[in-house]
Amino acid sequence: MEFINAIIVLLNYTVIPALTYGSQLALGAIFVTLIYGILRFANFATGDMMSFGTMFAVLLTYYLQSKGISFGFLPTALLTIPFAIAIMIFYMLIIDKTVFSYYRIKKSPPVQLAMVSLGVMFVTQAIIRIIIGPSDRRFLDGEKFILKASEFKEMTGLNEGLTIKSTQVLTIFITVVVVSIMFWFLNKTKTGTSMRAYSDNEDLALLSGIDPKRVVMITWIIAGIIATIGGILYGLDKSYRPFVYFNNMLPIFAAAIVGGIGNPYGAFFGGYVIAFAEIFLTYAYKRFFVYILPESLEPNSLIQLLSTDYKFAISFSILVVVLLFRPSGIFEGKKI
């Protein structure tokens, strides 16, 4: 019994939150990696682009709520996803047409494109703040919990409760579905194969008749879908605040590089690596050990490896270590 209690503690406070946060990071990291692999630049506007899509989901949710439309026990925001994605893709294609395509055709070095993406970051951030303002917004409605701690205790008779929030299940479920569809698309369809070919070797791909414009457009469309969904899931789980989204760019980059930038599988995996490391290293294990150790050995300190203040710093340190020992990432990414 003691042992099961200990496992429940770990599940409740570390594994489930880490899986959720990891899924959100993974979607962001796939976004980074797609842009990096196919369009060949580090997109510093990542966080703000995710924020841009989410903003429309928030606004549309408020609109639907004011009309009295809801999605039953699911959050209304799910209904708005298609519209938010459509606006997001439209915005991305406009940005690509007006800004990025010029440098791509000129074959500018990646650094220059990264600098240009800084400009896009500033502009996107301005648009977001002018439209919705910088404040914190919650847009979650519907059923909040799937399983409450008290219900779980009653059901099993354990001391420790297990809470499962609906947003956690939704995040993990939607991430798995979206990512599987994307991998299927990249690996099994003709368009996906042409994208991978373009990513591997641009010149050869052009020789074999792949239309670069089409590849670029489809990349932006897939990236737009993933970024918007990732942003909305994060916003539902925590809350929507432009500044936080901008800051999320940093762990997302860390996840993408740790996994091997340019490699979508790596990015997916990297998101979970970063999330689990952050949560496992900053969790106070006292309660876990209280259950698992005999009474005489019970700890009197929190047994916390690092204070939660250093959450972000951990993911960055992992990145530095990976860069030092395996610069191409855990999964082989593009060669550095």
Next chain:
Amino acid sequence: MKKYSNVIAAYSIMLMLIILVGIFQSWSIALSIFNYCMISAVMTMGANIQWGYAGLINFGIMGYTALGGLAVVLVSVAPVPESWRVGGLNMMTCLALIIGMIFSIKYILKKIQKSKKRNYLIAAIIFIGLILIKLISGPAIERIEAVEPAKFGFLGGLGMPVLFSWIVGAFFAAGLAYIVGKVALGLRADYLAIATLLIAEIVVSIIKHEDWLARGVKNVIGLKRPAPYEIDLQTSSWFINLVERLHSTKLAAINSLSEKQELLNQLVINASSVYVKLCFAGMFLVVVITLLIVTQKALYSPWGRMMRAIRDNEEAASAMGKNIVKQHLFIFILGSAIVGIAGAMMVTNDGLFTPGSYRPMRYTFVIWVMVIVGGTGNNFGAILGGFVVWFLWVQAAPMALFFINLSTAHLPETNALRVHLIETAPYFRFLLVGIGLLLIMRFRPQGILPEKIIKQ
């Protein structure tokens, strides 16, 4: 002279703009913009040395700025004897432990051949060292932070003159740059950008959360100043006399004695803030001009030519026998040290150290916009970039407000759109800076003042 005509033109326009602010808003605002422009210019020069001379991309400017600011606290604040008594010894032991760890690892790396055994040994040293440090410092930190938490709660500094901290700030930043350079300089450009960005974030989060060092997010206020305080000026007779003489015609026009006294008081208060800012402006100007002369000399020296050669073609420069790794590391340290000076200057100017305010947007990305807009590889351009972009950054909100009011003048005061736009006016600065960057990148990628290569 003709060679520099566009430089002179650009600088005069910039000065005119600041003078216009002085005339239309107030001289105090104009001077504080001018001071911040100069601080930005120093940061931009640091980034420009790395990017313009050597092609190294450093997105960690925020970290070096924060370290420069930390130097001000550690150098100029008076030590807190109580904190030193309760925890000083432990903290010093930890410092000694860290130094010991570094040296023992260095020794092992040198003496023992590369093997599994060596890796285990190093891992063991780090692991044991960390546990020891945690055990020794933990209680000491608690005790230090308990010493009058509202006022102290940290070890304090050395109590030395604040100007000295500018040099110390440079050394702090150089130290960090040495570590970062050793770790990350081998990476490809965009990886280097991301790595430096994240390392800077680590540095700032350490400064933010180690309260015993510099009070963390509780901020340090009331730092020493190399300039006189406004309140002292307002009570000293020579200053009041000076103000009286400067405004004699204005004062003479007023007949009533009490009104005259009131106006004089107001004038003295305004003049004291202008005077203090002028003092800072003088000091900053000395730094900017010294750096400009030194960097200009360096750029056109054999060393500068070598750096450009390395930037333009690494393989060729390497074939000519230049040690690229060493030179990259050197220039990385040099540029970061200059950014460190700027960080110290900024905290000195503000008189307070607020670790919570170090955000990549303001201290990394805006500085990079300055570098690109001003002109990469040109020191005059870098300074101009600092001025132009900072000016836009500060003046964007008033400008936006003006245009919003103009374009919505026909709408009633309570119109939702109008109210919303007026509320969001501060964010137009992002729009302005972003569009400025995009336009410059597209139509004048070499910046306002492009790099000039003088052939001998």
